[in-house]
Amino acid sequence: MLLAITGMQFFNNKGILPPEIQGLVTIVFLALTLTFFYYMMIKTVPKKQEEQYITKTLIKCMNSEHTEERRFEKGDYIGKIVGECPEGDTKYIYAIYDVSLAPKKTQ
């Protein structure tokens, strides 16, 4: 229908639409096209998502391979003695680090 009107408009000497309507139609079409492009631009821009991290504290025993990981607590620092291991040796904080909550993306 639309194509038929457009075709008649261009190929028929008289034209089926009065000039003022023709102008309005053009403006409406332009506005629709611009809105469509703007919408597409917004849709294609990747949303910025800030990566979420959690701080972990890694505790180790001085003379064995025993390790345990827990959430960071205020007052923790690397080298802090935090108790005794089952074998009786000293338990200390070996590392404090951030780990990402989101699974790592593969390239």
Place this chain on the structure above:
Amino acid sequence: MVDTVGSNITDWITAISQLVFMIIFIMLFLGFNQRFQVYVWSRNIKAKLVILENLAKESRKKTIDYMKNLGMESPEPVVDKAINYFVIEPVGIEPTDIIRRMETLFKTRETRIEGIVEQSLPDASKVEKSIVETAMEISGALNLVFKYVRHLLITGQKTNNWILIMQLEMLLPQIVKQAQTYRKALDVFLDGKPIGDGAGPLTVFKLAEFREPKQIAKDTVYYETTIEGRKAYLIKASGPESNVGHPGAGVENLVKQLVEKGEKIGMIITVDAALKLEGEETGEIAEGAGAAIGDPGPEKIRIERTATQYNIPLHAIIVKMSMEEAILTMKKEITEATDKVIEKIKEFSKTIPEDRVMIIAGIGNSIGIA
């Protein structure tokens, strides 16, 4: 009848369009487009300026709250004094003794800020005082960024300098991102967590294995250990307080002491965090020659001069990370990278005779690392 009405409307539309086109055409010649563009840029800058102002205010408030929790009743004047503290750059056109002059200025600043904190919080622990000093530094940096951006915007508007406004608008996303990172870093410091920049001190901590630290310079300690049968001296900033120490002075003093004792020094290794290039992996390590230390000059030159004076090979190992990763909580990749650094140090140690000693300086902030 209908045709006449239609024709009249068409004539009006044509006349109005031509008039509008003429007006726009004349305005283009008068520079309206530029003025409009400057208006749009200024509006964008103002929106981002609000973000910067909020970041500065938030960090000031957080610092004040932290000091109040430590028992200070009204820390506002003290925080404002520290935030607005400035250092005047030494004269650069006469380079003679510029490093010594720079060192004097840095020492003056350090002593003054430490004095302000000591006076305000006499009963706070060393760690708490160091955190207050760092929080003041971060708040000061954010305050300066906000004020300077505001200054550039007002200057640009007053002088109608659209190039200045355009440059500011283009640079602002990066500036805001950095300011936001600084703001996040404040929380990390207030919690006392180790930061990415602590890769050097963490390497030393792992090598030292709870040996007794001895002071070698202000806020700087060293440990004695053995690596692959060679005696090794490990230097780092004292921890777990927020502090970078004086590794340059530490290396210089230690080398002098060892030479006096008749020890032969086989090599000096500096371990530091370094900015990675975009696309590089966090925690990647690399070796090179020179002093890996990012200070403005005084500490680095001490290491270089000492190595040159006593003809000691000077090696550097860097752990790569982004600017953001360097000042935020240490990532697991960086923690793991320190194990690779230790392997590299062991490799290096095998290249010197067993009767030689080595010095390893772990450069960086030792917050959260004993």
